[in-house]
Amino acid sequence: QLQFVESGGDLVQSGGSLRLSCEASGFSLNYYAIGWFRQAPGKEREGVSFISSSGRSTRYVDSVKGRFTISRDNDKAYLQMDSLKPEDTAVYYCAVCSESTYYGGSFEPTDFAYWGQGTQVTVSS
Secondary structure, three states: OOEEEEEOOOEEEOOOOEEEEEEEEOOOOOOEEEEEEEEOOOOOOEEEEEEOOOOOOEEEOHHHOOOEEEEEEOOEEEEEEOOOOHHHOEEEEEEEEEHHHHHOOOOOHHHOEOOOOOEEEEEEO
């Protein structure tokens, strides 16, 4: 089965930090761009951060700029989350898209594949 396995979610206090990981299962991450998404209860899934296949290009949604850092290493991707806020509470997922999709600037969930089960991040106030 081709999917990601996410981990690292937890309950933290506002202002705290977490490091999420996702590992590819059944496929190689070579040549894929990777995206981290999140979905809060009652809300649509939204893109949070993206990284190109080489790792040299990254993008962030405005609400997490300066607080989150995406990185990748071999067949894993990471999301370092600092200065967490209650509004960051959500289930976090990673998925892949083609390099052309990444540089085309399309970051809709429908453009991504190999979704995992997600990892829960809860930030208390």
